[in-house]
Amino acid sequence: MDSDGQVVEWAVIGSGDSGIGPLLVAATGAGLVCVAFHAGPEVRERTLARLGARLGAEVVEAPGSARLAEPVRQFAAYFAGELRDFALPLDWSLSSGFNRQVLRELAAGVPYGTVVGYGDLAGRVGQPGAAQAVGAAMGSNPLPVVVPCHRVVESDGGLGGFGGGLETKRALLALEGVLPQPLF
Structure with missing residues (x-):
């Protein structure tokens, strides 16, 4: 508290x-x-x-x-495209257990401009069969963007889900150079 x-x-x-x-x-x-x-x-x-x-x-x-x-x-x-790594103290009070473990790994181990698969992230936390649980952890992320759940994608290259909506996920990945900028 x-x-x-x-x-x-x-x-x-x-x-x-x-x-x-x-x-x-x-x-x-x-x-x-x-x-x-x-x-x-x-x-x-x-x-x-x-x-x-x-x-x-x-x-x-x-x-x-x-x-x-x-x-x-x-x-x-x-x-503005001027910051790649957030350097903020984080209060993890809204996350616990497996979800917190996955979110901390995501924050520390998936840098700007890269993506990771749900299954790969599960393996990184020692639970290689827990891809669906990783998806649930992403959905519970209280700190999106800073803890970059937009960087987690499906192993077949699909975007997967996103609490902020797929257009938001696409925009964040485009900002980071992973996807092309949308044409408006």
Whole structure:
């Protein structure tokens, strides 16, 4: 839990020219705890209620807070094509067990501009038959983009699923040079 009265600070930020829409970012005293795509009113309401309930914390909008300044700066740099590796403290409170293990491996072992298969990622965490469980871990990722679940694809080259939608996954992979930029 957060050491300063269990407060989660959050803000909605733009996503530059990436075309993926606004992101909700939230942080505790321990670090970035949540990133949510398509942060319109319904998504904000649902995400903030979940954060408060799961963390037992007060959730406060704080767009100019010191706690969010570095995440906001790094997201802007990433979407501008100027940042390849996020260097942020992460609060893993919303993930545990196998899911946390897989997400930590993903964050540490799948660099910008590369992809990994669900089965390959399962093998990296010592569970080579757990490709479906890896898919579930990706679906539960509370820190997308920073913990790059968009870089996990099917072994046959298919994109697989994505909580932010396949167009968002395509846009992120195009930003990183894995896919060609979409024609609009």
